[in-house]
Amino acid sequence: MTERNNSAREIAADVTAGRTSAVKTAEAALARIEAARALNAVVTIDPTRTLADAAAVDARLHSGEAMPLAGVPVIVKDNIWAAGWRITQGSRLFADFVAPKDAIAIARLRQAGAVIVGIGATSEFASKGVTTSQLFGPTRHPLDPTLTPGGSSGGPVAAVAAGLVPLAIGTDAGGSSRRPPAHVGVAGFKPSYGAIPYGPGFAEPFFGLSVIAPIAADVADIALAFEVMAGIDPRDPDSAVVAREAEDITDLRIAFSPRLGLDVAVDDVVANGLVSAVERIAATGLRIATRDPVWPAGATEEAIMPLQHAGLAALYGNTFRKDPNVFDPDIARQIERGLSWSGAEVAGALVASTAIANAFAAFFSEADLLLAPTVPCVAWPLTQLGPDTIGGRPASPRAHAVFTPFVNHARLPAISIPCGTDERGLPFGLQIISRRGQDRTLLRAAQRLESVLSA
Template identity: 45%
Template sequence: MHEDLHRQSALRIARDVRDKKLSATEVARTFIERAERLDPLLNAFADFEPGLTLAAAQSVDARIAAGEQLPLAGVPFTVKDNLWLGGRPATFGSRVFADFVAPRDSWCVERLCALGAVPLAVTNCSEFACKGITATPLHGETRNPWDLQRTPGGSSGGAVAAVAAGLGPIALATDAGGSVRRPAAHAGLVGMKPTLGRVPNPWGFDDPNHLLSVIGQIGRNVEDVAFMLDALTAWEPADTLSSPTFSVPDAMASLREPLGPLRLAWSPQLGCGLAIDADVLATMEVAIDRLQRAGWQIERADPAWPAEANEYPLIALQQAGLAQRFGAVWRRTPERLDPDIGAQIELGFAISGTRVTELLKLREDFHASFTRFFSRFDALLCPTSPVEAWPLGSLGPSEIGGLPAGPRGHAAFTPLFNYGGVPALSLPCGTGRQGLPVGLQISGPRFADARVLQLAWHAEQILGVGPASPLMD
């Protein structure tokens, strides 16, 4: 059992620990040993303290001995570096916070620990979670377990690298424009962006993307991700985006139920003429064909977007947020920041208040587009990323679909779902020409997280669980 523990699901590990076939301490030691051996290859971790993990696991064993029922008993998880693991360094990927120690757990970390999960490490993320790769002057560059010369994407690159290499079955991360879904696609994992506000985040770093960012869930299969989302679903009045609507978890309840008649749309360029590599599109079309042959009714249809829809239409809101929060640091001590972040801050300085208001209105227009589209369809299928993972050292591939690509071209398919506040998930659906994973994105209306996960689970039964990275051997 210990030899293949890293291949087991979170639910399997929790069941075995609750049934006392394993102790949480045994599980922790197994994953600590694996992390000590593999993380030097990956640079997935920004902070790793085995003593903390062992102490948490021993506490779980004591709680089980005292009769507590812990749904996530002994399950190792990682925490993205823009969230807080109390008492440990939390740097937001930046020299600005190089000496900061988290004064408490983030809400999501506290909740998983209360349910018996065990924190393994803090994972690397891009500075302020505002780049599409995971490379910082403070922590260096994270490598993809599928090919150590390639990026896992970003900003949650450390989170996906850890799960794809078997350093824990699940990870906590954030998604403000695709930071969970795209890296998950590049690592062959399931990555979930829930409806805005479903998972509370009332304390922690001041996020430049507060109105777009959500707490995301990463795992190797849909069931683990659904269980994790239910565990984190709650109403928290201290969070301005939280609502009593989220007081009842519902993801697991209908996960395995048969799918009724559904109106499903497939949009290969998302109605924006977005560029996509031919081999990636071909992989997705094979997956769509398999779903159709299994009985899914899928129609080719594009949402009708506002005229300004393009590859990252509200990126100026992020730039303005960075300028407001970190502009003074950039002006006083630019050497403390990633130059790519500094360039975004400079752009943010130039954005007028009127333009910010126009962009906030545009966000409402995107929301209206989703509302109209989901009055006709129950779910939308589209690419997660138009490319496979690319070599280290670059913000993105220079070409996509045979055309010159900007630094955000690889990220074009995910941010619209943040603008609408709707749930979206990346599901592994095969590999491209280079043998690297490709992700199919599934989205539904606001609050329909359970439907998205149900569709993903049924698709997983047809397409198979994502293939394991070479480091899982």
């Protein structure tokens, strides 16, 4: 990681005050992106478009308009529509697709003065836990180019961690904008489902799960971006009201679950680091009780994965039948699996998803915040879907992802903040989860916990 550049808040203040301009800020971001090409975090740039957009922000400021993100350079994940930009979903099927309009969240960012300086890499259809595609190749970890930052929001996350931009926008359908931030040492926020309107954009294989997710070096920038993007829009029937933040977080009922109540492996450095972080937080006077969610029998990621496979098969199964080689081999296997699931098996996955949501609802009837791991391990070699072992046990390709998907199925808000590193300096994260609609209270609490852990 490079030395931190100014935050989004600082950049907006400087541009608004005339100490710099949106054009100069965009030029500097483009230069950083060019210098970091080996990272492969940013897969599309359009300097002419970017500088024209920045000049328009300067003109708006000159006319007296106030913008909370004035001149802030932003990277947008390569599966979110941004008008006029090539958006590919990391797929050869969409290699030449140009978004015809902005997603609602992107339009709101632009209205607030943000300037898109590039498009961040994703795995194909945002459906892998690492960030690589046949179109663009692998995205590399900013601390060690032989490692992956994880996925599927690896490009936006690596861009923030490397200091290319202060703010990036990803998506999260199973942890894609929480696990990669944990692996590179930045913050990533999954809002409540519907808190930020989703679309217009591509047809979504993760029915009722995926959200727009801001990524930044600190929680305050995430909170700023969230306020810009959140709010009901009639074009998204799932968009929802988010409650006002709690006036005081001191009395919140906080639980700590070292393994989220799951029988899964965790590396010792992560397990011990989480306990140490929670002890530091508790020492500030917050009351924290160790308590696990109680899951229904058979609650595993495997039980809910048919929904992802079937979603991919519904969208791309016909193309797969004609030419499976057009897909990333890992995605092709998911599509093939999706084509094989029976209707009853997919319905069974929906039953499991509902049961997980109900279990979380029961837990949050007696707690306000839940502290848990974001990841059970640190980053692993670039060429692998996951680490060979976790916690001394042989690890399946998805064993690194165990702590995030249930949150999506319950449609809850959750954020990952840095909380420690291993002996090589590789980061891992603390995940903070709350009940649906309590996004602002969660962000306020996360800022307080972040200040403790970064001290």
